[in-house]
Amino acid sequence: MEFIKPNTLKELLEIISTITGEKYYFAGGTDINIQIKKDIIRNGKIIFINHIKELNGIKEDENYILIGSTTTFRQIIESKLLNDKLPFFQKSLNNFASPLIQSQATIGGNIANGSPTADVVPLLLVLDGKLELISNSMNRTINLKDFFTGYKKFILKPDEIIKSIFIPQNAENGFDTFYEKIGSRKALSIAKIAVAGLKKVVNNEINEIKIAVGSLNEYPRRLDLIEDYLLNKDLKDIDFKKIRIILKEEITPITDLRSDKDYRFEVCLNLIKKFLLKPDSG
Amino acid sequence: MKVNFNLNNKKVSIDVDPMKRLLDILREDFGLLGTKEGCGEGECGACTVLMDGKPVTSCLVNACHLEGKTILTVEAIAKEPIGKLLIDCFDETNAVQCGFCFPGFLVSSYYFLISDGEQNLDKIKEALSGNICRCTGYQKIFESVMLACKKKQLYSHRFSLIHPVR
Numbered sequence: 001m002e003f004i005k006p007n008t009l010k011e012l013l014e015i016i017s018t019i020t021g022e023k024y025y026f027a028g029g030t031d032i033n034i035q036i037k038k039d040i041i042r043n044g045k046i047i048f049i050n051h052i053k054e055l056n057g058i059k060e061d062e063n064y065i066l067i068g069s070t071t072t073f074r075q076i077i078e079s080k081l082l083n084d085k086l087p088f089f090q091k092s093l094n095n096f097a098s099p100l101i102q103s104q105a106t107i108g109g110n111i112a113n114g115s116p117t118a119d120v121v122p123l124l125l126v127l128d129g130k131l132e133l134i135s136n137s138m139n140r141t142i143n144l145k146d147f148f149t150g151y152k153k154f155i156l157k158p159d160e161i162i163k164s165i166f167i168p169q170n171a172e173n174g175f176d177t178f179y180e181k182i183g184s185r186k187a188l189s190i191a192k193i194a195v196a197g198l199k200k201v202v203n204n205e206i207n208e209i210k211i212a213v214g215s216l217n218e219y220p221r222r223l224d225l226i227e228d229y230l231l232n233k234d235l236k237d238i239d240f241k242k243i244r245i246i247l248k249e250e251i252t253p254i255t256d257l258r259s260d261k262d263y264r265f266e267v268c269l270n271l272i273k274k275f276l277l278k279p280d281s282g
Numbered sequence: 283m284k285v286n287f288n289l290n291n292k293k294v295s296i297d298v299d300p301m302k303r304l305l306d307i308l309r310e311d312f313g314l315l316g317t318k319e320g321c322g323e324g325e326c327g328a329c330t331v332l333m334d335g336k337p338v339t340s341c342l343v344n345a346c347h348l349e350g351k352t353i354l355t356v357e358a359i360a361k362e363p364i365g366k367l368l369i370d371c372f373d374e375t376n377a378v379q380c381g382f383c384f385p386g387f388l389v390s391s392y393y394f395l396i397s398d399g400e401q402n403l404d405k406i407k408e409a410l411s412g413n414i415c416r417c418t419g420y421q422k423i424f425e426s427v428m429l430a431c432k433k434k435q436l437y438s439h440r441f442s443l444i445h446p447v448r
Contacts, residue, residue, distance in 0.1 A: 003283070003300045005346060026346070033342045034323050036301070046301070048346050074336055098412025099390070101324055103336040104343065187411035188325055 001036075002045045009054040009134075016047065017136040017159040025049050025161065027070045028104040030097075031113055055108070055163060058082060064130075064166040069108025077102060086167060088177040092123055092196070095181075098188045108162045111144075114152035114219070121220040122196040123179060125212035130166040135159045141166065148219035175200055175208070178275040182267055184258070191215045192259040195271040204235050211275070216251040216268055223250050226272070238276060244269055287348040290314075290358035296345075304343040305329045308355060316356040316385045320414070327413030330386040331355045337393045339412070356385035359392050363441055368392060368430050375426040379417035386413045391427045401431040 004019075006012035016023065022044030026032055029050075035041045049055060055070040058079050065085055067076065073096045076082060082090040096102055096119055110120045111131070121144070129144040136159060144165075147154050156162075175198040183189025194214035200207045209230045214220040225246045230238065253264035283300040286293065289312065296311055305322075308314040308331070317340055320328030324339040331340045332354040333347075359365040368391050371377075378384050387410065394409035406427045407420075415423065434441060 001301075003346070005283075005300070028342075029344055029347070030324055030342050033303070033344070037322065048300070050347060051349065095408075098324075098327070099393075099409060100327055100330055100337050100339045100412035101342075103333065103338045104324075 001041075001043055003048065004045055005048045006052070009052050012047070012049060012052060012161070013134065013136040013159070016161070019045060021045065023047055025109075025112070027055075027109050028072060028106045030101055030105045031109065049161075050106075060085065060169065063169055065169060066132075067107055067165045067167070069112075069162045069164055070106045071108075073097070073102040073105050073107065073110075074099075076107065085169060086127070086172055088172050088175075088179070089123055089127060089167065092179040093120065095186060096120075101188070107165060111147075111165070112154070112156075112162055114148070114154065116151065116217060116219055117191045117194070117215045118220060119181065119191060119194065119214070122194050122212040122214040124165065124167065125220060125222050126196045126198045126210040127167050127171040128210075132163045132166060133160045134163040135161070139163075145222055148221070151218040172198070176278065178278060180271050180274070181214075182271075190258060193253075193264050193267045193271065194220075195268060195275065197272075197275040199275070201235065206230050206233050206235065211272065213251060213268060216253045216264060218252070223247070223272075225250050230276070235276070240269075240273060243272065247272070283345060285345050285348045287350065288352040290353070290355055298345045300344065300346040302345045304331070304333075304340040304345070304348065304353070307345060307348075308340060308353075314355050314357055316360075318382055318385055320383065320386075325414070326383070327386040327390065328383050330389040330413065332359070332389060332393060335393075337390050337412070356388055359389055362392070364395050364430075364434065365392055367433055367441075368395065368427070371426040371430040371433065372423075375422050375429060377422040377426040379415075383413060383415045383417075387415070387423060391430065394427065395430060395434060399431050399434055401428055401435070403428065406431075 006015050024032055024046050026046050026048045027050045050070055056068040058067050058081055073093055076093055107120055110118045124144050130141050131144055131147055132141050149155055178197040181191045181194040183191050191214055196212045198210045209227050211223045211226055229246055247269055253261040255261045284297045286295045305319055308317050318328040320326035322341045324342045329340040330337050334352050368388055390410050390413050406424055
């Protein structure tokens with residue numbers, strides 16, 4: 001294994017535009033360390049990025065809250081700006097992993113690790129998060145929901161990295177929020193099912209609805225078909241039998257060591273029900 | 283790779299493999315054996331230390347993370363007034379059985395006392411949720427931290443001169 005430590009972002013981008021073969025970006029290291037220990041990663045290049053200033057920190061501009069990709073979950077949980085602007089996002093991550101892992105693990109790592117269970121992704125999906133991707137030759141911003149293409153697969157080019165995560169300033173404003181993660185225990189558990197949702201209900205009618213799920217597909221995703229069905233519907237007219245049928249098309253839960261597919265399906269449906277019937281608390 | 287960092291209030295510098303774990307650096311290069319290896323995967327918290335004042339599992343921190351950082355291990359914390367207070371409280375409530383997990387519990391409890399310190403069971407449970415005890419259970423551990431919070435408030439004048447670790 002070869003270890004590379006670029007000094008600046010510019011140097012990092014130059015290096016990754018030239019190197020070939022397997023490479024691993026190393027920031028918090030909470031997952032890569034384990035993959036090395038378990039011999040899942042044996043060779044390739046380890047590129048250390050944790051110290052690069054341009055990739056870290058939380059700030060805002062007129063339209064967005066910007067979170068650098070190596071920003072740790074502790075920085076997120078303790079951020080005054082997020083407490084002000086995105087309290088639902090911040091509060092939902094309070095139970096992320098454990099207080100010890102929160103100090104090390106990074107938001108970019110949670111996304112780019114590509115796990116279907118990544119805690120932060122369903123939240124960012126309902127908040128219409130965007131990713132700023134950067135390489136030596138270009139800089140582009142994409143919607144997070146277009147980032148994933150399959151299990152641990154992304155549209156990221158070989159010389160591209162995630163620079164920061166953008167969340168619209170008013171992403172939570174006026175929405176009734178919901179986030180629930182089902183795991184075997186509260187701390188340090190990997191989600192069996194996660195559902196995040198935002199809804200705006202006026203006179204009992206759903207004016208806006210966003211639902212995203214984790215651990216139920218090859219990657220976390222928005223439930224577009226269910227959203228279409230629910231939009232402009234009166235809360236009293238929601239037919240949960242219909243939602244069950246649509247959900248069968250939209251999620252593909254699997255049976256693994258953490259849970260089985262029927263359980264995952266039923267619990268997901270129940271969480272959606274809970275979200276929709278939850279009294280509007282703002 | 284050469285790294286310079288601050289270990290238990292002393293400037294240190296070592297030449298090590300960039301991927302060497304902080305846990306191994308502490309135990310092998312500095313002979314600080316208080317920090318224990320439990321699971322080695324960040325789940326059990328036996329290897330907890332403070333890095334720049336925040337609790338981390340040292341089995342998931344590598345030499346390359348250390349440049350310019352401040353590390354405080356259980357050895358230094360046990361000598362701090364709040365650390366001593368916690369040890370007394372653990373004693374008083376008989377919270378320790380085999381003791382293997384305790385360096386980690388001490389560091390996490392210490393962080394809770396200096397960063398918050400409210401005598402609130404839910405908060406304490408959350409603060410210690412990254413540490414696992416396999417002997418006896420958590421009730422007495424929670425009780426001792428509750429007691430330490432109470433004593434810290436009662437004798438706050440004694441602790442007023444302590445500056446929290448950076």
